Amino acid sequence: MADVVLGIETSCDETSAAVLVGDRRRPELAGLVILSQDVHKVFGGVVPELASRAHLGALPAVVERALAEAGVAWSAVDAVAVTQGPGLVGALLVGVVYAKALAYAGDRKLIGVHHMEGHLFAPALEDPDLAPPFVALLVSGGHTLLLDVPAWGRYRLLGATRDDAAGEAFDKVASLLELGYPGGPAIERLAAQGDPERFAFPRPMRDDGYEFSFSGLKTAVLRAVRASDDIARDRPHVARSFQDAVLDVLVTKLERAVRATGYRTAVLGGGVACNRTLVELAARRLAGNARVAVASPRLNTDNAAMIARAGWHRLALGERSDWTLDARADLPLPGLEPADNPQSAIHKQSR
Numbered sequence: 001m002a003d004v005v006l007g008i009e010t011s012c013d014e015t016s017a018a019v020l021v022g023d024r025r026r027p028e029l030a031g032l033v034i035l036s037q038d039v040h041k042v043f044g045g046v047v048p049e050l051a052s053r054a055h056l057g058a059l060p061a062v063v064e065r066a067l068a069e070a071g072v073a074w075s076a077v078d079a080v081a082v083t084q085g086p087g088l089v090g091a092l093l094v095g096v097v098y099a100k101a102l103a104y105a106g107d108r109k110l111i112g113v114h115h116m117e118g119h120l121f122a123p124a125l126e127d128p129d130l131a132p133p134f135v136a137l138l139v140s141g142g143h144t145l146l147l148d149v150p151a152w153g154r155y156r157l158l159g160a161t162r163d164d165a166a167g168e169a170f171d172k173v174a175s176l177l178e179l180g181y182p183g184g185p186a187i188e189r190l191a192a193q194g195d196p197e198r199f200a201f202p203r204p205m206r207d208d209g210y211e212f213s214f215s216g217l218k219t220a221v222l223r224a225v226r227a228s229d230d231i232a233r234d235r236p237h238v239a240r241s242f243q244d245a246v247l248d249v250l251v252t253k254l255e256r257a258v259r260a261t262g263y264r265t266a267v268l269g270g271g272v273a274c275n276r277t278l279v280e281l282a283a284r285r286l287a288g289n290a291r292v293a294v295a296s297p298r299l300n301t302d303n304a305a306m307i308a309r310a311g312w313h314r315l316a317l318g319e320r321s322d323w324t325l326d327a328r329a330d331l332p333l334p335g336l337e338p339a340d341n342p343q344s345a346i347h348k349q350s351r
């Protein structure tokens with residue numbers, strides 16, 4: 001009988017469940033439901049208490065829908081994979097407790113998954129031949145990680161952010177420009193109409209190493225917004241120059257990592273990898289050296305399919321979580337090997 005894995009993701013503001021079905025090496029995505037919590041739009045950011053309550057209310061129905069979409073009965077599910085961390089601890093707890101209860105009551109296998117390992121596995125859902133070695137740039141609302149991945153499950157941290165994550169910078173600049181939350185998609189849309197020459201923003205740490213820093217860039221945008229005598233006119237130009245600066249820094253470091261490792265593949269993942277301009281820029285700048293592997297936007301934003309896929313990999317290796325599995329806001333990435341650069345560290349484990 002084919003393996004069936006149910007995935008559950010509740011680390012932030014999407015309530016998601018997915019069903020993977022298939023043989024050991026090439027699981028197929030049979031069902032995926034992503035319910036975005038609109039309530040946070042009113043507050044301009046995620047309110048943790050409201051996120052937990054919304055997960056609690058929606059999760060049973062979201063799981064049912066994913067199973068129905070897949071045409072799979074609960075009795076056919078072999079294992080439950082759930083995001084253990086990092087993320088908002090109350091939000092994570094809802095998914096972890098629900099997954100544990102399901103697995104315990106049904107005597108099924110359970111596996112806790114690291115949210116960023118989920119993002120790393122997302123492209124493999126659509127590209128089953130994707131295999132290490134590769135470099136990976138994972139860019140979300142809480143993390144900016146540049147990894148050397150010699151094998152699935154083995155991660156060497158090349159660089160991380162010293163302050164804001166890339167997605168966080170998009171969200172904060174969007175808020176300065178009064179574009180609402182989440183900011184990434186709004187900035188990308190507006191930037192398409194902007195003139196890249198009207199504003200010049202710094203490209204922090206572009207020319208050295210693998211680490212990132214985005215808070216100075218955010219401050220530069222704040223100054224430009226305050227100095228503008230017509231923000232309605234300048235908004236698209238600010239969005240354009242801000243996005244150009246962030247993407248240039250991200251892709252420059254990705255390019256550096258590809259050169260240093262000699263790998264022929266670069267993986268992009270996380271919510272910021274929904275940005276088409278980022279994907280196109282990376283593909284253009286790496287052409288001839290490496291191909292860019294990236295999932296479609298639905299699988300780059302937070303979703304349970306990527307969690308099920310990463311869980312699938314660990315289950316196939318014989319790994320299991322026991323009933324003591326607990327949500328952890330600051331869960332370290334499993335398989336992280338000591339970096340050569342002692343200054344490298346994951347500074348942003350949670351928002």
Ligand code: KG4
Pocket residue numbers: 012139140141142143166167168170171182183184185188270271272273274275276300301302
């Ligand atoms: O991975 P994700 O869905 O959630 C976290 O794990 O944080 O990433 C969300 C982040 C947000 O900061 C959002 O603004 C950003 O991804 N994002 C984008 C785009 N779409 C989402 N950033 C830039 N351009 C986009 N098109």
Ligand code: ZN
Pocket residue numbers: 115119140141270271301302
């Ligand atoms: Zn995420």
